Amino acid sequence: MAPQILAAEASASGSRTLTITLFLVFVAITLGITIWASRQTKTATDFYAGGRQFSGFQNGMAIGGDYMSAASFLGIAGLIALYGYDGFLYSIGFLVAWLVALLLVAEFLRNSGRFTMADVLAFRMRQRPVRTAASVSTIVVSVFYLIAQMVGAGALVSLLLGIKPDTTFLGMDANTAKIATIILVGALMIIYVTVGGMKGTTYVQIVKAFMLMTGALIMVLLVLAHYKFNLSALLGAAAEQSGKGSAFLEPGLRYGVETAGDAAKTFYSKMDLLSLGLALVLGTAGLPHILTRFYTVPTSRIARKSVLWAIGIIGTFYLFTLALGFGAAAIVGGADITAQDKAGNTAAPQLAQQLGLDYLGGETGGAIMLAVIAAVAFATILAVVAGLTLASSSSLAHDFYASVIKRGNASERDEVRVARYSALLIGAISIALSIFAQSLNVAFLVALAFAVAASANLPAILYSLFWRRFNTSGALWSIYGGLASAVILVFFSPVVSGSATAMFPDSDWHFFPLSNPGIISIPLGFFFGWLGTILSKETDPEKYAELEVRSLTGHGAH
Amino acid sequence: MPASAEKYLEVQRSEEFAQLRHRLRRYIFPTTVAFIVWYALYVLLSAYARDFMAVKLIGNVNVALVFGLLQFVSTFLIAWHYSRYAAKELDPLADDLHATLENGAVETAATTTDGGKA
Numbered sequence A: 001m002a003p004q005i006l007a008a009e010a011s012a013s014g015s016r017t018l019t020i021t022l023f024l025v026f027v028a029i030t031l032g033i034t035i036w037a038s039r040q041t042k043t044a045t046d047f048y049a050g051g052r053q054f055s056g057f058q059n060g061m062a063i064g065g066d067y068m069s070a071a072s073f074l075g076i077a078g079l080i081a082l083y084g085y086d087g088f089l090y091s092i093g094f095l096v097a098w099l100v101a102l103l104l105v106a107e108f109l110r111n112s113g114r115f116t117m118a119d120v121l122a123f124r125m126r127q128r129p130v131r132t133a134a135s136v137s138t139i140v141v142s143v144f145y146l147i148a149q150m151v152g153a154g155a156l157v158s159l160l161l162g163i164k165p166d167t168t169f170l171g172m173d174a175n176t177a178k179i180a181t182i183i184l185v186g187a188l189m190i191i192y193v194t195v196g197g198m199k200g201t202t203y204v205q206i207v208k209a210f211m212l213m214t215g216a217l218i219m220v221l222l223v224l225a226h227y228k229f230n231l232s233a234l235l236g237a238a239a240e241q242s243g244k245g246s247a248f249l250e251p252g253l254r255y256g257v258e259t260a261g262d263a264a265k266t267f268y269s270k271m272d273l274l275s276l277g278l279a280l281v282l283g284t285a286g287l288p289h290i291l292t293r294f295y296t297v298p299t300s301r302i303a304r305k306s307v308l309w310a311i312g313i314i315g316t317f318y319l320f321t322l323a324l325g326f327g328a329a330a331i332v333g334g335a336d337i338t339a340q341d342k343a344g345n346t347a348a349p350q351l352a353q354q355l356g357l358d359y360l361g362g363e364t365g366g367a368i369m370l371a372v373i374a375a376v377a378f379a380t381i382l383a384v385v386a387g388l389t390l391a392s393s394s395s396l397a398h399d400f401y402a403s404v405i406k407r408g409n410a411s412e413r414d415e416v417r418v419a420r421y422s423a424l425l426i427g428a429i430s431i432a433l434s435i436f437a438q439s440l441n442v443a444f445l446v447a448l449a450f451a452v453a454a455s456a457n458l459p460a461i462l463y464s465l466f467w468r469r470f471n472t473s474g475a476l477w478s479i480y481g482g483l484a485s486a487v488i489l490v491f492f493s494p495v496v497s498g499s500a501t502a503m504f505p506d507s508d509w510h511f512f513p514l515s516n517p518g519i520i521s522i523p524l525g526f527f528f529g530w531l532g533t534i535l536s537k538e539t540d541p542e543k544y545a546e547l548e549v550r551s552l553t554g555h556g557a558h
Numbered sequence B: 001m002p003a004s005a006e007k008y009l010e011v012q013r014s015e016e017f018a019q020l021r022h023r024l025r026r027y028i029f030p031t032t033v034a035f036i037v038w039y040a041l042y043v044l045l046s047a048y049a050r051d052f053m054a055v056k057l058i059g060n061v062n063v064a065l066v067f068g069l070l071q072f073v074s075t076f077l078i079a080w081h082y083s084r085y086a087a088k089e090l091d092p093l094a095d096d097l098h099a100t101l102e103n104g105a106v107e108t109a110a111t112t113t114d115g116g117k118a
Helices: A010-039 A044-052 A056-067 A070-083 A086-112 A116-119 A129-159 A176-226 A231-242 A246-249 A263-286 A288-296 A301-331 A334-340 A349-357 A360-405 A412-437 A444-466 A472-491 A518-536 A542-554 B001-014 B016-048 B064-104 B106-112
Strands: B055-059
Touching: A010 A288, A010 A301, A010 A360, A044 A086, A044 A176, A044 A360, A044 A412, A044 B001, A056 A288, A056 A301, A056 A360, A056 A542, A070 A086, A070 A129, A070 A301, A070 A334, A070 A349, A070 A360, A070 A518, A086 A116, A086 A263, A086 A288, A086 A444, A086 A542, A086 B016, A086 B055, A086 B064, A116 A129, A116 A360, A116 A444, A129 A176, A129 A288, A129 A412, A129 A444, A176 A231, A176 A288, A176 A301, A176 A349, A176 A360, A176 A412, A231 A246, A263 A288, A263 A518, A263 B016, A288 A360, A288 A472, A301 A334, A301 A349, A301 B064, A334 B064, A349 A360, A349 B016, A360 A412, A412 A542, A444 A472, A444 A518, A444 A542, A472 A518, A542 B001, A542 B016, A542 B064, B001 B064, B001 B106, B016 B064
Parallel strands: none
Antiparallel strands: none
């Protein structure tokens, strides 16, 4: 039997101290970088785009840092540990999605835009309405994502520090500790963004990506060594320990579940799987905090190179999570994981502790490994929320303040000042919403953010770049139409009301049967974009010529 | 800025630009369709062909796992192949056009730096 975290109180408190120490070291290093970066941040290009001086490898690492959230690291490893193969479906969607970014978006966006997604969307359109729409969808996507991450951070801290409901930590009970964590994470992300801008945030991402990859690699090597590098043996042990036999290694335990005798339920469950798959693969290239990453490199060629690095890094990481998830199932066991956390989020830290215990000098080794991986998890959350805050505050300042309110007449200095205040504002609102939401089940918000990105942003981006006829009306229809379809369908879905795991489990107003709206809302977003376009006579062949020539040749790129 | 607008239209209509656009679209659109169909096939099989996905190939390694890993392989291969294709077929053409635009755009340089967005 594997010991649960905190089975031995003595080693637990040692591990807890070490976790906090390591986390503080990470915070100290990243704050140092942030202050250094702030001295190099003088122009708007420095603040929004990190001076456009990052190399392909650096930006590839930073993309990995922005993308590999706690949901990827702890969430997918946990899903695989509890449901086996189905967790892998997530990783595959998240990875294949990068081909959309590579082939259809990254280089053209880099060539024709400056700081935000809206730069490309508004290129040949009427500035104010399109920038307003892009700003709204950027903030909606980012804040949904942000709240999910921050609430997750609050829930994780009590698990990772082992604060049980009836015990206290520094005089705080579990609930107070959750709120304190949310405030701490929020305050740090605001500091990174307002002080360090894109330059500081990018280095934070790079440090985090390095820590995450190293931590995961060590665990993967230990897991594989445990099974003498025999993959089949690892899978066999995982299947046996799970108590589900070979079904554990096949799709169907979590998504697309077949309910005997209930054809409708089975049908919806499978549709939900397809819907999720679609949102995962089309959402990535519409996430504003990923899109703004392409502006941090000098040219579109380097943007391409950074996506290639990102694909390599992210792909490797998802292969790691496969070994971690099956490793946790085999070595820790499902029962011990669910005893700690029903959603399986502690599978990776528990596996780390067990591996340390077995291979790195017993109790002390276990405590050290647990502390290291817990600190990596905190660093992961912190870096991702910083990236999200930066993307949304950039859009608020560059698109809404400078173009809509000031009609393009804001000075650079003024714009950057507003961007800093926007980060403070968005950070404060996210902290408040997260505290309010922390007792609710908001895990669906990440999937919703992907669905909105795929339904509202991606159609507008693709039409903008490749469809000559596309116009202001089409852009507004696709953004607002896609956004509204996704949000409304989710609001009336079982993740918000009418099921035991819903956000409001005691009420029921749901009528849409799927928990992911993508399969309906993504085609709707594309349809609305087409409809809005043909309903308006506006065309501007000259501006399209400029956009097309610039996006393909790099002429006039910033 | 009619001068530079004229310039962009001229380039857009040029033989060389048509060639660049053709080579680009000929690659990225069919490839996108191909990898999305390939991915959709994988998701559909995961949802509806469970018996097939469950077939064991070597030891405990089944079709589902191999299919999933093949999605990784295809993603890596497409990324690698695109970077080679772009470097060979697209970048030289783009550079040529870029140079033409730079040389002819001296008098309009001041108006193009803000991208005409203001």
